[in-house]
Amino acid sequence: MSYQSSIWPLAAVLISLLGALPILASDRRPNLRESWTILIAFGKVVIVASMLPTVLNGGGFVFTIAEVIPNVPIQLRVDAMGMFFALVASILWLFTSLYSIGYMRALDEHDQTRYFASFAVAISATLGVAFSANLLTLYLFYEMLSLSTYPLVTHHQDAEARTSGRKYLTYILGTSIGFALPAMLITYQLAGTLDFTQGGILAASGADASTLALILVLFIFGFAKAGIMPFHGWLPAAMVAPTPVSSFLHGVAVVKVGVFSILRVIFHIFGPDLLLQVHLGTVITTLASATILIASLVALTQDNLKRRLAYSTIGQLSYMVLGAGMLTAVGMTGGLLHIAMHAFGKITLFFCAGAIYVAAGKKYISQMDGLGKRMPITYLAFFFGSLSIIGMPPFGGFISKWNLATGAIESGQLILLLVLLVSSLLNALYFFPIVYRGFFMPAAEGEPDGIKEAPLFCLIPLSITALCSLGLFFWPGLFLRLARMAVGL
Amino acid sequence: MTTSNLHMYVLAAPLLTALFVNMLGRVSRSYVAPLVLGALGFSTLASLGVLSRVLDQGSYSYTVGNWAPPMGIELIIDPLSALMLVLISSVALLASFSALPMVAKEQAGKEHLFFTLYLILIAGLMGLVMTGDAFNLYVLLEITSITTYGLIAMGKGRAPLASFNYIIMGSIGACFYLLGVGYLYILTGSLNMADIAQILPQLGGDAAMATALCFILVGLWIKMALFPLHGWLPNAYSLAPTGAGLLVAPLMTKVTIYLMVRVMFSIFGADYLFVQNPLVQSGMVWLATAAIICASCLALAQRNLKRMLTYIIIAEVGYMVGGVWLANSTGLSGAILHIVNDALMTLCLFLAAAAIAYRVGSLDFDNLQGLYKRMPITMAAFTVGAFSMIGIPPTAGFFSKWYLILGGIEAGHWEYVVALLFSSLINAILFFRIIAIAYFRKEGDHARLQREEAPLIMQGPLILTAATLIVIGLGSGPLVRGIIKLALPVGF
Numbered sequence: 001m002s003y004q005s006s007i008w009p010l011a012a013v014l015i016s017l018l019g020a021l022p023i024l025a026s027d028r029r030p031n032l033r034e035s036w037t038i039l040i041a042f043g044k045v046v047i048v049a050s051m052l053p054t055v056l057n058g059g060g061f062v063f064t065i066a067e068v069i070p071n072v073p074i075q076l077r078v079d080a081m082g083m084f085f086a087l088v089a090s091i092l093w094l095f096t097s098l099y100s101i102g103y104m105r106a107l108d109e110h111d112q113t114r115y116f117a118s119f120a121v122a123i124s125a126t127l128g129v130a131f132s133a134n135l136l137t138l139y140l141f142y143e144m145l146s147l148s149t150y151p152l153v154t155h156h157q158d159a160e161a162r163t164s165g166r167k168y169l170t171y172i173l174g175t176s177i178g179f180a181l182p183a184m185l186i187t188y189q190l191a192g193t194l195d196f197t198q199g200g201i202l203a204a205s206g207a208d209a210s211t212l213a214l215i216l217v218l219f220i221f222g223f224a225k226a227g228i229m230p231f232h233g234w235l236p237a238a239m240v241a242p243t244p245v246s247s248f249l250h251g252v253a254v255v256k257v258g259v260f261s262i263l264r265v266i267f268h269i270f271g272p273d274l275l276l277q278v279h280l281g282t283v284i285t286t287l288a289s290a291t292i293l294i295a296s297l298v299a300l301t302q303d304n305l306k307r308r309l310a311y312s313t314i315g316q317l318s319y320m321v322l323g324a325g326m327l328t329a330v331g332m333t334g335g336l337l338h339i340a341m342h343a344f345g346k347i348t349l350f351f352c353a354g355a356i357y358v359a360a361g362k363k364y365i366s367q368m369d370g371l372g373k374r375m376p377i378t379y380l381a382f383f384f385g386s387l388s389i390i391g392m393p394p395f396g397g398f399i400s401k402w403n404l405a406t407g408a409i410e411s412g413q414l415i416l417l418l419v420l421l422v423s424s425l426l427n428a429l430y431f432f433p434i435v436y437r438g439f440f441m442p443a444a445e446g447e448p449d450g451i452k453e454a455p456l457f458c459l460i461p462l463s464i465t466a467l468c469s470l471g472l473f474f475w476p477g478l479f480l481r482l483a484r485m486a487v488g489l
Numbered sequence: 490m491t492t493s494n495l496h497m498y499v500l501a502a503p504l505l506t507a508l509f510v511n512m513l514g515r516v517s518r519s520y521v522a523p524l525v526l527g528a529l530g531f532s533t534l535a536s537l538g539v540l541s542r543v544l545d546q547g548s549y550s551y552t553v554g555n556w557a558p559p560m561g562i563e564l565i566i567d568p569l570s571a572l573m574l575v576l577i578s579s580v581a582l583l584a585s586f587s588a589l590p591m592v593a594k595e596q597a598g599k600e601h602l603f604f605t606l607y608l609i610l611i612a613g614l615m616g617l618v619m620t621g622d623a624f625n626l627y628v629l630l631e632i633t634s635i636t637t638y639g640l641i642a643m644g645k646g647r648a649p650l651a652s653f654n655y656i657i658m659g660s661i662g663a664c665f666y667l668l669g670v671g672y673l674y675i676l677t678g679s680l681n682m683a684d685i686a687q688i689l690p691q692l693g694g695d696a697a698m699a700t701a702l703c704f705i706l707v708g709l710w711i712k713m714a715l716f717p718l719h720g721w722l723p724n725a726y727s728l729a730p731t732g733a734g735l736l737v738a739p740l741m742t743k744v745t746i747y748l749m750v751r752v753m754f755s756i757f758g759a760d761y762l763f764v765q766n767p768l769v770q771s772g773m774v775w776l777a778t779a780a781i782i783c784a785s786c787l788a789l790a791q792r793n794l795k796r797m798l799t800y801i802i803i804a805e806v807g808y809m810v811g812g813v814w815l816a817n818s819t820g821l822s823g824a825i826l827h828i829v830n831d832a833l834m835t836l837c838l839f840l841a842a843a844a845i846a847y848r849v850g851s852l853d854f855d856n857l858q859g860l861y862k863r864m865p866i867t868m869a870a871f872t873v874g875a876f877s878m879i880g881i882p883p884t885a886g887f888f889s890k891w892y893l894i895l896g897g898i899e900a901g902h903w904e905y906v907v908a909l910l911f912s913s914l915i916n917a918i919l920f921f922r923i924i925a926i927a928y929f930r931k932e933g934d935h936a937r938l939q940r941e942e943a944p945l946i947m948q949g950p951l952i953l954t955a956a957t958l959i960v961i962g963l964g965s966g967p968l969v970r971g972i973i974k975l976a977l978p979v980g981f
Contacts, residue, residue, distance in 0.1 A: 065963070066883075066963040066964065066966065067966040067967070068883075068888060068962075068963065068965050068966045069888070069891060069965075069966065070966075070970075073966075074883065074963070136882070139882065140882040140883055143881045143882065147876070147881070151928070154925075154928070154929075157928070157929050162925060162929055165925065166921075166925065169917070169921055173917050173921075174914060174917070177879075177880070177910060177913050177914055177917065178910060178914055181894075181910065181913075182894070182906065182910060185891070185894050185895055185898060185906075186898060188895065189895060189898050189899065
């Protein structure tokens, strides 16, 4: 693969980082401020999309920011895997920006300028992770994302936000400094480079299996944004944030940055061949399987809708890690593809949760009886999203789960197939009651009648993402092709 | 040749200006600021000239008053001392912008006295990094110490007591150092470092030489506040006048670590220290490990921003001492890079603390609530400094920590690696505790907080320092390759 030097990767990252400045400057003029947000979001999608044809043709772009450590520059590089993630993140950010405007204004939230500015920095960091050419650059943007989301998680600035913010940082920063940083340093010491290379960089280092196992486990737990148990506790806690934050950051950007980092390490630092050779795939699949099953069971017990979604996310994230851990091309494709499919599904679900909160002021599932009749569009979208997550045809989630199941069979680990099936069943068990209560249970006494949906700024984005989940079943081509290119098929 | 004694102008400018500040400052306070800033501005420019000349044409030595060494005093201008000159003069310049209004506020009427000591201290520090003479080093060390005692004693409340405590400890340290130099003189009959270094190997490492090394190192450790010899530092630095803390906190410990590097490699040599005495070498790394862990834990117990920062300084001393004693080039590069980075990030945090003190008064944690709303720019710069202390890329602190940890891995000193990571985590807790306090408001306080920033003259250097932390971080590749690699002793 040949990379051409270009300023575009930098532009894609910087547009929202620099965009935070005009957002901050138009503090007193909300309409202008939101225009900036939308303009930047559009610009970002356009820049990312403009690089797509080259990547599909097997090319790529590279930009070196600074030479900081011998053999390890701070460098951006656009390859198929990065493009895959950047595309998902930038498209969904556009919808989230629209949704945020509706949500924040409907609730008349305070400090909206800080909110939109932090959001812009967070998406910059997300694209930075997607386009990182080596582990050091990835670590830089990973930390930038952790820090820029702190004001978003603690947005309400009350006692609960304070506790959750502390928990969030303890988990995310503690693991990245305590585990990922030493793992990165040992890798550098062994391999002399941190560059993401097809086939991995550790194979040539001659490290023994126990060292490799140590590094692998440090990386998996170090990128705690992926929510592998036991380092998942921050995600339910982070649900105190405003819902657009939960939907985009804790449904898509932050958590998938964690998964993406782990996938990068598995694909391009270790390389599947090395992991097969030293039989470390089972370490990954065991951790992921345990997380999938436990998280799905815990999700069943949650009455707070956003917390149920959070545990569902923890389970689904491990699907992606599980796919990578199968170490077969199909399984790895499935894992990568699930990043996109889950993103569209889960963001729809969170958007719906926010819309329910804005329109009806409800947070708990037990209070949502009969709400489907008042908010039919929202509930239909919720139904679509949950079907996609469960993996039913004709929704996008089916495609990725199909690949994951095929990968499990191909790798000869039928137990993983069983995990996938049981988990899908559990997914259905924790999603369907919500829809059932909404449509078929009678509303409580004293609840108003008549249709009352959330504002259009909320309703339109969630309808579009729900339809996208449907559409991705019929037209998965683009994402499928990028995912296949990324795993070298 | 005019450029060959440029380094003398760097030193002479603050020294001579100290005299004028004292005399003219008595006439009118308005002379003080232009004199101080002018002298330090000149020094900064000249030191940049010295650095570029050294990088261009290589190191050189200079004999003061044309007395030939080993009798006369020799100054060594190599990449490392030139880098230190730039560091000292620029940090001093930035600090004085902020120190001027603080002194006018806290020590009103004594500006001329304060800045006389302040400038002599700077001249002393500059002399220290250049000197190639072991006894001259003692004299300059005492000049810097005595001026620091005076500066600290000008503080309010218990400051004179803290200063007295420091005088006792500092004098003991100076005695140790002097005794060590005495032993060396008895052994070699010389006080010139290069000369001693030539004679020592011929003597074979006998007990007298080991005693000399031991005395010299212990003396310097007291002066640099290496745990467990740190007892004097927290009180002295936190009770000192804000203006004095701005200069002393970033520079004193760092310059003393530079002196340790100098004495170790220019007098005793890596072979004697590391190859012949491996137990001492690894023992020192363990001591540094203990220093890092204990000082970090002590920092956790503090309820005042400035006191917390003083314990972080002590932990950072452990970082650098450990890096030097790792006995490999990665660790030593890390330690030297960390001298630069730590000076700058300590400066950044102390400048921010000064700006907060200027507006809020007390630096107790409880008084910092809602500061992000009141002083957003100051707090933004503080946050950058905090990130650098924690070691979050792309701030400078991350990269020196990178080299230090890598050096630890290379040397197989895992205890030191763990200590560095542990200290990073503690720093994260320390600073995010403050960030959380400043970010949230007082319970039940719903009034819209007014913005009240520190004056521009304090904000300017603060923003500049915070920006420098990021620039140095991104530029650490060329910095290490272009300057620090040249500064490593032969054989590394």
